[in-house]
Amino acid sequence: MNQLILATGGYDHTIKVWQAHTGNCIKTMRFVETSQVNALDRTPDKTRLAACGYQCIRLYDLESNCTAPVINFESVQKNVTRLGFQEDGNWMFTAGEDHRVRIWDMTAAPPQCSRVFDCQAPVNAACLHPNQVEIGMGSQNGSVYLWDVKSEKHERIVPEVDASIQDVAISPDGHYLAAGNNKGNCYIWSLTSSPDQKMSTLCPKKKISAHSRYILRCKFSPDSRLLLTTSGDGTACIWKTEDFTKWRELSIENYWVWDAAFSADSKWLFTASSDGVARLWKLHTKSQIRDYKGHTKAITALSFKDEIVSK
Amino acid sequence: MATYSNQHWLLSHIRNSFISTDDTGMCETVMLSNDLPKEYLRKFQINFQSGRSAGKTKSAALAKSDRIIRNPDAPLQECDFVCYPGLDLSDDEDLDTSTHSFDIQMYPEVGAHRFRSNTAQKLEKLDIAKRKAARIKSINYNEEAQPPENNDFFKRKEVVATHKQRPNTSSSSSSGSGQKKSPDDDLSDEGVQSKLTEQLAKSPKQTQNRFIEYARFDGTAQVGMPTKRINVYLSMLSEPERNYPLKICVISTAKIIEVIGFVCYKTSEQYPAVPLKSIQHYALYMTEDNDDMEDFPPLDNREPCSKFGFSHLTLAERRPLAPVTRVDYHGQLGNKSMTSEEDKSSLADAAVKALHNISLNNGQADPGGGLAGGGGGGGVAEEEESVRDYEKRLLNHIDMLEAPIHRSFRLNLIDKRFFKSEVTLGISGERIEIDQLKSTKFWSQKKPISTPIDLVVHCEIAEKRQYKVLLRIWLKSNSTSSSTFSASNCTSVPLDGSVTTLNTGGSGSGSAGIAHSPSSPNHSTLTNSSFLSSNIRFKHYDFDTDLHMAEQISNKLNCILEMRSSPLRREFLHQRERKLEKQLSKKQLKS
Numbered sequence: 020m021n022q023l024i025l026a027t028g029g030y031d032h033t034i035k036v037w038q039a040h041t042g043n044c045i046k047t048m049r050f051v052e053t054s055q056v057n058a059l060d061r062t063p064d065k066t067r068l069a070a071c072g073y074q075c076i077r078l079y080d081l082e083s084n085c086t087a088p089v090i091n092f093e094s095v096q097k098n099v100t101r102l103g104f105q106e107d108g109n110w111m112f113t114a115g116e117d118h119r120v121r122i123w124d125m126t127a128a129p130p131q132c133s134r135v136f137d138c139q140a141p142v143n144a145a146c147l148h149p150n151q152v153e154i155g156m157g158s159q160n161g162s163v164y165l166w167d168v169k170s171e172k173h174e175r176i177v178p179e180v181d182a183s184i185q186d187v188a189i190s191p192d193g194h195y196l197a198a199g200n201n202k203g204n205c206y207i208w209s210l211t212s213s214p215d216q217k218m219s220t221l222c223p224k225k226k227i228s229a230h231s232r233y234i235l236r237c238k239f240s241p242d243s244r245l246l247l248t249t250s251g252d253g254t255a256c257i258w259k260t261e262d263f264t265k266w267r268e269l270s271i272e273n274y275w276v277w278d279a280a281f282s283a284d285s286k287w288l289f290t291a292s293s294d295g296v297a298r299l300w301k302l303h304t305k306s307q308i309r310d311y312k313g314h315t316k317a318i319t320a321l322s323f324k325d326e327i328v329s330k
Numbered sequence: 331m332a333t334y335s336n337q338h339w340l341l342s343h344i345r346n347s348f349i350s351t352d353d354t355g356m357c358e359t360v361m362l363s364n365d366l367p368k369e370y371l372r373k374f375q376i377n378f379q380s381g382r383s384a385g386k387t388k389s390a391a392l393a394k395s396d397r398i399i400r401n402p403d404a405p406l407q408e409c410d411f412v413c414y415p416g417l418d419l420s421d422d423e424d425l426d427t428s429t430h431s432f433d434i435q436m437y438p439e440v441g442a443h444r445f446r447s448n449t450a451q452k453l454e455k456l457d458i459a460k461r462k463a464a465r466i467k468s469i470n471y472n473e474e475a476q477p478p479e480n481n482d483f484f485k486r487k488e489v490v491a492t493h494k495q496r497p498n499t500s501s502s503s504s505s506g507s508g509q510k511k512s513p514d515d516d517l518s519d520e521g522v523q524s525k526l527t528e529q530l531a532k533s534p535k536q537t538q539n540r541f542i543e544y545a546r547f548d549g550t551a552q553v554g555m556p557t558k559r560i561n562v563y564l565s566m567l568s569e570p571e572r573n574y575p576l577k578i579c580v581i582s583t584a585k586i587i588e589v590i591g592f593v594c595y596k597t598s599e600q601y602p603a604v605p606l607k608s609i610q611h612y613a614l615y616m617t618e619d620n621d622d623m624e625d626f627p628p629l630d631n632r633e634p635c636s637k638f639g640f641s642h643l644t645l646a647e648r649r650p651l652a653p654v655t656r657v658d659y660h661g662q663l664g665n666k667s668m669t670s671e672e673d674k675s676s677l678a679d680a681a682v683k684a685l686h687n688i689s690l691n692n693g694q695a696d697p698g699g700g701l702a703g704g705g706g707g708g709g710v711a712e713e714e715e716s717v718r719d720y721e722k723r724l725l726n727h728i729d730m731l732e733a734p735i736h737r738s739f740r741l742n743l744i745d746k747r748f749f750k751s752e753v754t755l756g757i758s759g760e761r762i763e764i765d766q767l768k769s770t771k772f773w774s775q776k777k778p779i780s781t782p783i784d785l786v787v788h789c790e791i792a793e794k795r796q797y798k799v800l801l802r803i804w805l806k807s808n809s810t811s812s813s814t815f816s817a818s819n820c821t822s823v824p825l826d827g828s829v830t831t832l833n834t835g836g837s838g839s840g841s842a843g844i845a846h847s848p849s850s851p852n853h854s855t856l857t858n859s860s861f862l863s864s865n866i867r868f869k870h871y872d873f874d875t876d877l878h879m880a881e882q883i884s885n886k887l888n889c890i891l892e893m894r895s896s897p898l899r900r901e902f903l904h905q906r907e908r909k910l911e912k913q914l915s916k917k918q919l920k921s
Contacts, residue, residue, distance in 0.1 A: 042542065092471045
């Protein structure tokens with residue numbers, strides 16, 4: 020598949036696949052009739068798209084014309100909030116409101132569960148450390164976890180009481196972990212790993228009062244120089260990781276900005292918002308370059324996998 | 331069951347069956363305003379009532395006993411116009427509704443010709459679902475965790491210590507005291523380029539599909555929303571491709587114009603090389619599945635696509651109406667005049683006038699030809715002008731055809747120049763109705779008003795302000811001094827009161843209004859000449875609405891009135907003209 024695609028999903032129970040540079044919708048897939056799309060991710064080989072929602076996890080084949088899923092998880096309880104893949108596609112993690120984060124061996128046929136972690140509260144967010152063995156997690160009771168799936172050790176921190184962690188992110192260079200909560204605050208820890216391959220240690224670095232309302236997503240740019248936070252206050256803010264000062268503010272007034280994704284060179288940003296429109300922004304000028312229109316309700320998740328072509 | 335020998339029943343049954351099985355929607359424009367069985371009945375009643383002196387029950391009983399031994403040439407009786415002669419009919423209102431044949435149930439999910447049992451369909455659906463499910467791998471989410479056998483399954487990866495850019499930025503910040511960069515510059519691209527940047531550079535902005543706003547009518551993968559699949563032939567494609575339809579799936583609630591936009595969107599995606607005009611240039615035509623376009627007018631832009639049951643359509647440039655429909659149009663007017671002989675000549679006049687107005691037959695060059703052969707020698711501007719002109723006339727024609735179809739509007743009735751109450755205004759070829767919406771304020775609910783179209787004389791936009799428009803509908807006032815001038819054709823619905831009745835409900839002036847209303851339509855007599863007396867008074871209702879709706883209403887209503895061309899309307903316009911003349915002459919005298 021040579022063309023770059025953007026996948027979006029939302030409250031209209033559909034997943035749409037767009038040609039990223041033109042804004043044309045290539046494909047529409049029916050998700051589950053009873054569920055919104057909470058998160059989307061593509062397998063590293065880009066052939067499959069994984070989507071999770073209320074009581075469901077599904078994997079779709081992007082190369083066939085068939086819009087039915089190729090893998091379906093059964094007897095899923097409650098919302099599945101996040102999923103993602105290890106960089107070789109060997110395993111997938113899922114996080115859900117059933118308090119558990121699961122690791123799925125995708126090399127087995129059929130895929131099977133190889134690890135389970137109990138967060139003791141609904142898990143809102145999970146992300147993979149670039150070292151491919153640690154997973155950062157955030158739960159509804161305000162805890163931030165770092166879990167080593169290899170040794171099964173973990174560390175827990177509660178940055179703010181009576182707040183729910185909405186998203187966690189680890190920078191691609193492995194230096195920072197960020198967690199955003201429902202009060203609009205974003206906490207940053209620096210991660211240090213020892214050469215003897217033990218688990219990384221967390222050291223509080225900074226607290227940003229990023230938004231006036233809910234933070235919905237936080238993400239680091241591929242070059243690790245930018246941190247993005249999206250919020251229910253109708254903005255997406257971009258912070259420089261150098262000193263964590265605000266660099267850009269993108270505004271979609273009166274709508275929640277649910278999700279966002281950087282291009283590989285960190286120059287462009289896709290946003291998904293509750294007006295049912297996905298947008299492509301040129302960060303340098305803060306201008307909107309493309310609209311992706313077609314969803315009939317709020318877009319809550321998007322996925323974009325880019326690559327570097329030249330240096 | 332009514333007898334099959336009852337001609338009236340047969341007539342009305344054929345009519346209703348035709349309407350209910352017609353997928354095209356054409357019957358509505360041709361037939362709906364024009365219910366022959368009803369017309370005959372009404373005509374008969376008028377004649378009969380004017381002639382009879384005895385009570386109704388008696389005559390009905392007479393008619394019944396008469397029917398049994400009647401010879402075929404006997405004069406018609408009222409019962410000949412009743413579908414179900416056995417039923418006792420209490421009043422005229424009931425008569426009207428009983429002229430319909432039994433209710434025909436439509437099953438929306440059955441589009442095909444053949445009815446299939448529900449179980450057969452369900453079984454087939456289950457079977458398809460089963461086959462689909464077989465292709466989907468299923469995993470139990472709650473299964474026990476099995477640690478990976480391979481020790482290397484979770485493999486720690488060395489994170490490349492820092493990006494190449496990192497030292498640069500940190501050094502620039504540390505040594506930045508001397509050379510402060512502007513915040514926009516401090517993230518230079520370091521020569522990194524992503525595939526997205528590359529592709530965006532190659533595709534400038536204008537490649538964004540200009541029909542993109544119609545993409546949201548895509549029906550594929552819509553959950554819980556009715557959708558419709560249509561095969562659309564595209565007449566603008568060249569030979570091999572145009573024989574194969576574009577398969578689209580749209581949301582059922584999409585209007586035809588939106589379907590056209592969606593087809594354009596799909597076309598521009600699939601055939602980027604084909605130049606498309608704006609959607610106003612296109613129309614959807616009924617088509618056989620061998621892609622032969624039929625000689626019917628295009629589907630109405632304003633209707634939802636769910637209304638039509640076609641599997642195949644053709645998208646083509648709008649063309650002038652085919653001759654077939656023109657004949658229909660004449661026919662319709664002809665039928666109408668036959669129903670009431672008295673009006674025949676005046677209606678014929680109106681028809682000629684109407685046709686003249688919309689200049690369908692005025693011998694101009696066929697604008698469709700001009701369209702098709704465009705780009706030769708004629709200037710573009712000229713061509714566009716002719717297209718616009720043509721579209722305008724086409725719209726006019728459609729307006730004329732559709733004017734008698736019932737439609738309702740929601741707007742505010744102005745009350746004593748001050749109070750407003752929200753009402754629905756229903757307009758059809760037979761009457762206008764004003765019905766107040768529930769519980770606007772604390773005062774009591776007002777009676778709905780229904781006025782036969784014969785009493786309505788004119789509709790105009792009386793006042794235009796920036797956002798609001800005062801719409802005025804004129805009708806004949808009942809509170810004329812002499813009773814001889816009551817409306818002749820008012821048979822079914824008495825006109826209930828004047829403006830004041832509606833406005834103040836139970837108050838004193840309201841009851842006065844009721845007292846003025848004509849006692850009963852049965853008393854009206856057919857006195858054609860008496861119409862033309864200038865004693866007739868007119869009253870008006872004022873509405874407050876926006877310009878767009880006001881134009882729609884006044885167009886529709888005036889179309890109807892124009893076609894009927896009643897003497898009352900002429901009288902009204904005449905009176906008004908005289909008034910204007912008087913005012914003018916006064917002014918001239920003063921100056």
